[in-house]
Structure formats: structure tokens, C-alpha cells
Amino acid sequence: MSRLAALTEALLHAAKQAGAEAADAMALSGTSQSIDIRAGALEQAERSEATEIGLRVLIGGRQACVSASDTSPATLSRLAERAVAMAREAPNDPYAGLAAPDQIAKHWDLAALQLVEDAPEPSAAHLESLARAAESAAMAAPGITQVEASAGYGRRAVHLAASNGFAGGYERSSHSVSAVAFTGSGTAMERDYAGEGRIFAADMPSATDIGALAAERTLARAGATKPKTGTYPVLFDERVAQSLIGHLVGAINGAAIARGSSWLLNGLGTQVLPAHLSLVEDPLRPRIGGSRPFDGEGLPSQRRMVIENGVLMGWTLDLATARQLGLSSTGNAARGTSAPPTPASSNLDLTQGSASRADLIRDMGTGLLITSMIGSTINPTTGDYSRGASGFWVENGEILYPVNECTIAGNLRDMLKRIIPANDARAHLSTRVPSLLVEGMILAGA
Incomplete structure (x- = not known):
């Protein structure tokens, strides 16, 4: 050093x-x-x-x-x-x-x-x-x-x-x-x-x-077929669930807010998640790859409540975006050697639920369990969401067979307000998000 x-x-x-x-x-x-x-x-x-x-x-x-x-x-x-x-x-x-x-x-x-x-x-x-x-x-x-x-x-x-x-x-x-x-x-x-x-x-x-x-x-994926087209509950497995929160984190990034290109542009102080869920950033978690003692501009790292009881509490800001928005930096600057700092989140924790993934599968009735996703069509200003997916078809609360080559669609603003979390987030990950159930998503398959 x-x-x-x-x-x-x-x-x-x-x-x-x-x-x-x-x-x-x-x-x-x-x-x-x-x-x-x-x-x-x-x-x-x-x-x-x-x-x-x-x-x-x-x-x-x-x-x-x-x-x-x-x-x-x-x-x-x-x-x-x-x-x-x-x-x-x-x-x-x-x-x-x-x-x-x-x-x-x-x-x-x-x-x-x-x-x-x-x-x-x-x-x-x-x-x-x-x-x-x-x-x-x-x-x-x-x-x-x-x-x-x-x-x-x-x-x-x-x-x-x-x-x-x-x-x-x-x-x-x-x-x-x-x-x-x-x-x-x-x-x-x-x-x-x-x-x-x-x-x-x-x-x-x-x-x-x-x-x-x-x-x-x-x-488990052998013999996969296309699922039925329709509107169904969709359970995002823990391996892919953090992508949903990733879209939320991107929408509250100070760079997107300063550009005016976020579907949460006017979302500060409003409900963006169910009222019993919070999202906490803590860059000081020990033994975690995303932790850091200070940010890319030398500001101290500190724990902050990003979303509290479903309500968006603040943007993710570095010095430049904070000045542009008339706010204070949240200590979230990230940078490399060849570019100026930009805002970026570190360790994030979404409130876990009390039910297991198996409980959510049992309770969802008929729908789709997603374990893998490909491609992405996300409108950054409206939140319209469409992604290719594969996983398993569930009927009467039981996994029946693997499925692939399907597309799920919805709007992030509505989807995130309906999420039901499981209790299976892995403790060692920088972003800890459990499996998430979303009711009423559009599914395009066979």
C-alpha cells in the first residue's frame, strides 16, 4: 500500500x-x-x-x-x-x-x-x-x-x-x-x-x-417445454430475484434522476414497495465483497435507509448529482482510473418474509417459478418490463415440469408494490434479496 x-x-x-x-x-x-x-x-x-x-x-x-x-x-x-x-x-x-x-x-x-x-x-x-x-x-x-x-x-x-x-x-x-x-x-x-x-x-x-x-x-431442466400463455403469479427464485431490486436501484440512481430519465422521477417520499418491506444499504458489513470504508470521492461509508416501510427515502448520490439536485451526497461515489465518479450502491438488504420458498410455491396455485432469465426490455422512463425466462410450471401448489422459451411482462411500479418475499436470502451476498412472488404477471408461452 x-x-x-x-x-x-x-x-x-x-x-x-x-x-x-x-x-x-x-x-x-x-x-x-x-x-x-x-x-x-x-x-x-x-x-x-x-x-x-x-x-x-x-x-x-x-x-x-x-x-x-x-x-x-x-x-x-x-x-x-x-x-x-x-x-x-x-x-x-x-x-x-x-x-x-x-x-x-x-x-x-x-x-x-x-x-x-x-x-x-x-x-x-x-x-x-x-x-x-x-x-x-x-x-x-x-x-x-x-x-x-x-x-x-x-x-x-x-x-x-x-x-x-x-x-x-x-x-x-x-x-x-x-x-x-x-x-x-x-x-x-x-x-x-x-x-x-x-x-x-x-x-x-x-x-x-x-x-x-x-x-x-x-x-431438473431436462425436457423443458413452453408454458401456457395467460396471466399468472410468478415466483422469482432467489438466484434471479435481486434483478427486480436491481431495476429499482437503477431507477433511484442520482444520474438517472438528474437526467430526468427514471420511472421513479417523482417517487421520493412515495410508496414503492409493500408497507412492511424496507431496503437498507450497509457498506460496512464485515467479510462481504461489496463493503468499503469510504466511497470513490473519499466520503465516509455509512448505513442508510433507502426505503423504509415501503416509502422511498432518498436517491443514491455522489457529489456531482447531489449538487445538481440541490441535495447532499449519500457517499455512493464509485469510480475507476479512467473516468470521473458516478453514483453506485454497495451492500443492500431487502426485508425477508416469514414463509419459505416452498410455502410460496404451495400458496401460488398455478403459475411460473423462474430460475433463469435472458434478455431485457426495460423502459427506463415508464418502468414497462419484459424479459425472457425459464424455470418450472407450478399447478395446485406443486412443481410439475420444466419450462423455457417464454416471456414475462408487467410494469415495475406495479410489480414491486405487490412483491411477497420468502425467507431464503443468502447471508454472504452483497445484495441480499429472497425469492419474490409477484401476482398477476403476463406470461407469453405456447
Whole structure:
């Protein structure tokens, strides 16, 4: 981290020397490994190491961003000079600017967040053994014809510094194993997957369990047909339910609100979910991949109530969108090395229900259980919703057979007000959303 801190300070110094009035700098470094197994053979083994730097300079309301992977002193100087020259030609943005010194984060507890595993990097042989274990477990299921399995590891460090006095950084590690299983052939081929990722290797489920689950899910899809056309209740499985909340989160993003292109443009203070449901953002959850001690502009991370008892409490804002809307940043700036900050959410929790997914299946009568979705036609200004789906047909509260090649449609504003949550959200996910039942959706099938 000391090397990255030195790089950001050098970039800020170079920016000042080149004529910038204000600047912030980011330095990233990381290593990653991945092993891919396909049809019993090692298909790909990759390992990468990289360092990247980024600089944003401001001259009045004019700003420019530049990035590079070369960290030599000469490159830093040229980068700063180029950024300043670009900023002088950029259009004026009255909302661009750094945080005030009294806004920036000054204290945080990295140890409490547990974002990085202090352990040696796993060997390529170990990752291959995990991928092969997942593959073997999936292939052991009768009817599985082929498996693609992967295992990976990554460790990344980031440091951010700005001319307003902010400086801070942190590291993050990740472990992952996944498998995709296939059954059947030709037009009757079906596939499904299972995958897991954690910060700490000790928190990972076994590769064997992951492979077995991929096979189980795939075999359940064999013989899928088109469902009936009509209006039915639709149960979004926990694996896909967070996409519904994702559309809601996108609609309350400050960038969409500032552009006037959101179906929730006038939704502040109104009911957008059932009255017993809330949506909470907490970027300080320990041992979670989406956690962070501060945002991309150096503002402190903090827990906030996004939706309380169904009522929308606020937008998701960075500094620029907050200024444009006459509000205060919610500490939600995200950024890379080559672009200015934009608003983005971190860890989200939707209130869970008291019923299990099985209870909702029993209670829905006749309808569709969705386990996979493809394509998307979402009108950002009206909320009209249409997506391809596959899953299982339910009659009299029982799963009868797999279905595919169907389309579900509705309007997000109405759909979200009718959601009924199960209690099956997975605790380790950054976005924790349980299975969601939506009554009265249009289904186009056979």
C-alpha cells in the first residue's frame, strides 16, 4: 500500500506543477489467477499482475481524466500535463468538484471490515484441484454429458488521494469456484450452473457440493417445454430475484434522476414497495465483497435507509448529482482510473418474509417459478418490463415440469408494490434479496 500511496502523491504533485487547481488520483494493483476445465481437460490457466494509475484534474468547472499502466516519473509528468491540457478544452460542468475538507472520511476501521485474507496466494495446482473436484462431482450425476468448471483467486489494493487532504486505501481478496453442467443434445440440450465466491477461503463451500448442485439444477431442466400463455403469479427464485431490486436501484440512481430519465422521477417520499418491506444499504458489513470504508470521492461509508416501510427515502448520490439536485451526497461515489465518479450502491438488504420458498410455491396455485432469465426490455422512463425466462410450471401448489422459451411482462411500479418475499436470502451476498412472488404477471408461452 505504501507504493500506491506514493504514486497518488506523486500524481497530485505533478498535477499541481502542470497547472491543475484541484485533483484526485487513484492507484490500483492486483494479482489474479484462474483455471478453467472443459470436457475433462485443462482449457485455460491464467495469472496476471497489474498496476494502474488514474488522475482527474479540475480547472474551475472543467475536468479531465487520464490513466496509464506505466508508473515511471516521466509518465506521471506527461499524464498530468495531458490531463491539464484536456481540462482546459473541456466544457464547463458547474457540478464537478472535490469534496469539501469537512466532508471527507478521516477515520475508519479496516480490521473490522475483514476485506482481505492475510494468507499466501493459492497455487495453480490447488485451483486446478478445486475445478476438477467440481467437474467430477457434476459428471458423476447420470445424464450429465459435459461440464465446464472454473476456480479463481484475486487480491487487489486501491489507494485514493486528493488535493482536499483525503488519502486512504484498502485491499480486497476473493476466492471463487463455479461449474456449468450440460445434459441432452441439439435443440434438447439444457444447461445450468452453480458458483460461489468469498473473501476468505475458509468460508467457501466445497467444490464437490458446487459441482453436484450444478448437475442437479441442469437435470431438473431436462425436457423443458413452453408454458401456457395467460396471466399468472410468478415466483422469482432467489438466484434471479435481486434483478427486480436491481431495476429499482437503477431507477433511484442520482444520474438517472438528474437526467430526468427514471420511472421513479417523482417517487421520493412515495410508496414503492409493500408497507412492511424496507431496503437498507450497509457498506460496512464485515467479510462481504461489496463493503468499503469510504466511497470513490473519499466520503465516509455509512448505513442508510433507502426505503423504509415501503416509502422511498432518498436517491443514491455522489457529489456531482447531489449538487445538481440541490441535495447532499449519500457517499455512493464509485469510480475507476479512467473516468470521473458516478453514483453506485454497495451492500443492500431487502426485508425477508416469514414463509419459505416452498410455502410460496404451495400458496401460488398455478403459475411460473423462474430460475433463469435472458434478455431485457426495460423502459427506463415508464418502468414497462419484459424479459425472457425459464424455470418450472407450478399447478395446485406443486412443481410439475420444466419450462423455457417464454416471456414475462408487467410494469415495475406495479410489480414491486405487490412483491411477497420468502425467507431464503443468502447471508454472504452483497445484495441480499429472497425469492419474490409477484401476482398477476403476463406470461407469453405456447
